[in-house]
Amino acid sequence: MSKKPSAVISTTTVLWLAMLEGMVLAPKALSEESKWSYTGNEGPAYWSTLDQDYLTCGQGKNQSPINLTNMVEGKLPEISLQYSGKATEVVNNGHTIQVNYAPGSTLELNNKKFELKQFHFHSPSENTIKGESFPLEAHFVHADENGNLAVLALMLKEGEENQALQPVWEKMPLDSGEKEALTTPINTADILPSSHAYYRFNGSLTTPPCSEGVRWLVLKDSVTISKEQLEKFNQSIPFDNNRPVQPVNARVIVQ
Template sequence: MERRSFIKGFAGLALCPVCAGAAAAGEPHWGYEGGEGPEYWGKLSEEFRACAIGRGQSPIDLDHPQRADLPKLDPRYAAGFPRIANNGHTVQIDAAPGNRLVVGEDVYDLIQFHFHHPSEHRLRGRRFPLECHFVHRGTDGGLAVLGVLLARGRANGAFETILAHAPQQAGASAALTGLDISGLLPDAGRYVRYSGSLTTPPCSEGVDWIVLTTPVEVAETQVARFAALYPNNARPVQPRNRRILRET
């Protein structure tokens, strides 16, 4: 696996390095609509300039990937998830120490996972109702994010547990119990991998993206309940700019 360099600014985003929740002290407020929306992120702060000028931004349309012999994925998420928060930008679930993603010979510690509505990535032009991001940090400080696409279908028990515990008020958190994370993990044998960025400010690049191409199902009513909290918390797709996408 190609090692990613340490991305500046991650230390201040320990709870949510990809979808930074409550703004850090002195950080400009950002959102998904109006003058604080994605098209303006790069103008809100000098630290956010990559959102406007970066050449390796995420999300993208996962179209025309190259077939490749990629490492086996082995999510080992058995250590539990003690807390859930409504951080003002998404619903985020914190991971207990010991949850890991093994990619070939490399091991990444899971920090947290969260959701976007609708999906941020597209799969060959198709957009999904939801996308889940499992955010990991490697021993070198770089980030690897496992993306899972959620399609309309049968009710999902794991997502139901999350919806039942999710605080309705932004900034609130609660204990989380009874979560069977396997319901959010489809077959990990097929995925697309590419080098991208954080999908929220500061949009730092060098993030190792691994997006599973087999979606999991959630009920339409479950999608609607999440949408009641976040009608739109997805960054639009960004230019690919000749980046290479590799697919198992």
């Protein structure tokens, strides 16, 4: 997960980071011949065959998501969150619902700061905990100044309405390619449970190019989301948008 910064960064990684910043690009990795999907011949089982830049999806040894089990006890550092309400827009990109952020929200871990770029959702959850799947999983994607990524994952289970997410749900575009400006501040910290206890493992992006070297922090506690909110998400993304769990291999999951 903690891949050392290098002066040489792959073209696909640069393009992916640019997308995090909200730039509009037309790279080869997003061209017609390398489109990817969650179903059919462009689904997860075929990602590594769709583009040379996606080979890691099939050949990587530290791929995400995983089933978190057989955890090892360890002294994990506390997560320090300094989140603002500077969410700028909610986007339906055809793969997920994504909330983009302006600079100013950070996660600090081991005295290293990662800036929140966006958060998005997968239904059902991509990671599972001791074999348990959840109806929704949120990924809060952060990057440090060198482009190293840290993803804070939150599980959501059906229950009471999630009021902190309601401003996003009210603006959620139903059609792929649409986006809506967010004028109501989103208190990201309110979306999270009061306890920030977490599991940690080394992993990858869960979508092409499946780049490895990602710090994964999966919160132990879940929060609720209402049946109606789940139904609206499933109207906007009308298919399961979760990559199947990947082999853990020699990785250690620390708690």
